[in-house]
Amino acid sequence: MKPILPDTTKIRVADLNFFYRDRHILKDLTVSFEKNAISALIGPSGAGKSTFLITLNRLWEHLPEARMSGGVEISLDGLWRNIYDRKFPVTDLRRRVAMVFQTPNPLPMSIARNVSFPLRMAGNTDREAMRQKVEEALKMAYLWEEVKDRMNEDARKLSGGQQQRLCLARALVLQPEVLLMDEPTSSLDATATDVIEELLLKLKKDRTVLVVSHYLDQVKRVADRVITFADGVVVSS
Ligand SMILES: Nc1ncnc2c1ncn2[C@@H]1O[C@H](COP(=O)(O)OP(=O)(O)OP(=O)(O)O)[C@@H](O)[C@H]1O
Numbered sequence: 090m091k092p093i094l095p096d097t098t099k100i101r102v103a104d105l106n107f108f109y110r111d112r113h114i115l116k117d118l119t120v121s122f123e124k125n126a127i128s129a130l131i132g133p134s135g136a137g138k139s140t141f142l143i144t145l146n147r148l149w150e151h152l153p154e155a156r157m158s159g160g161v162e163i164s165l166d167g168l169w170r171n172i173y174d175r176k177f178p179v180t181d182l183r184r185r186v187a188m189v190f191q192t193p194n195p196l197p198m199s200i201a202r203n204v205s206f207p208l209r210m211a212g213n214t215d216r217e218a219m220r221q222k223v224e225e226a227l228k229m230a231y232l233w234e235e236v237k238d239r240m241n242e243d244a245r246k247l248s249g250g251q252q253q254r255l256c257l258a259r260a261l262v263l264q265p266e267v268l269l270m271d272e273p274t275s276s277l278d279a280t281a282t283d284v285i286e287e288l289l290l291k292l293k294k295d296r297t298v299l300v301v302s303h304y305l306d307q308v309k310r311v312a313d314r315v316i317t318f319a320d321g322v323v324v325s326s
Contacts, residue, residue, distance in 0.1 A: 098164070099124040099267065099297040100145065105159035107140055107321075109152075114140050116321040118159070122314075127289055127298045129308040132318035138301045141318070142269045145299070146186045147172065147179050165266060184211060187265035191272040193252035195244035200236050203244045204258045211263060222262055229291075230258035231284050250281025257288065268292060270300040274307065286311050 100122040107115035114137045122128050130138045143149045144157060161172050165185045172182050184207075196203050204223040205213075213219050227233040232254040236247070244255055253273060260268060270289075274282040289311050292298055302308050308315055316326040 096164075097124050098122070100164075100299075101160075101162045101169075102144075103160045103162075105141075105144060105157065105161065107137070107144060107149075107157045108155070110154040114321050115144070118321075118323060120316065120323050120326060122297060122299060124164075124297050125293055125295060126313040127293045127300060127311050128314045128316055129312035130299060130301045130316050130318060131303070131305070131308060132324075136318040137321045138318050139271050142188070142271055142299065142301060145172070145267070145269060146183055146188055148188065150179075163267065180211075184263045185265050186267040186269065187260035187263065188269040188271070189253070189256050189260050189273050191275050193249060193256045193276070195247070195252050195255055197243070197245065199241045200244045200247070200255065201240040203255055204262055207259060207263050223258075226258040226262040227255075229261055229288075230254040231288060232258055248281075250277050250284065253277060253281065253285065254288075257285070261292075265296070267297045267299070270298065272301050272303065275303065282307070 098121050102118055102120050105115055105118040106113065118141070130141065132138055140149070144161060145163070149155045149157070162169050163172055163186065164170070170177055196206060198206075201223055204226055205219050208219050208222060224233060227236060232251060235251060244252065247255060253276070257273075274285050277285065286307065289298055289300065293313070300311070314326065317324050
């Protein structure tokens, strides 16, 4: 009898098509992603990498004239979920599938409130518990030591690299299972980039990370798997 192997797949995408008005951006994509691994999405500009990422957390749904067909399933809390099932709340999805963008986007509020924002949006009210979670997330993002004495300062005063780590802390504070990163180091200098790469390697121990990157040396350093996009299809994986 064959042993039953544990399913290490985290994300299954089947026959995904995506359109902006009449432009066919993603074409019949079928691809899956492993748990506890970093998958790098590479390929020329305009190939559809960023668009693909936002199909995994439904972030495109507010865009006018965007439409999609096909299926995306993600194993969340140990259960396979069809993320486009009308009964699956998008707030639950975004809590478990977090995203970090190319340009850091701190909210116009203090450092502390930036990181606690997702907790408050999720209905948390216990201030001490929130303070602890904020501290943990900032430690995980290697930012705590630099900001612990200035938590009430406006987050926009931080340097670019610090702002990106703040956004990472904000993405991590709800302990997502999947982290989507769209060129997270492209606006950062070499030192800040090193910090983010080290963090990615730490995160993959218990998370699934998808990162769009244009830097092949970075991809070599961090990725377990490389998926190449060209003109809306996966050409190698
Ligand atoms: N909101 C939008 N409305 C209309 N077209 C869009 C929109 N966003 C992206 N596009 C188009 O979709 C195509 C794919 O873009 P996308 O950003 O997904 O590619 P990419 O591979 O991530 O490129 P890059 O590496 O430059 O970020 C491009 O032709 C782009 O112009």
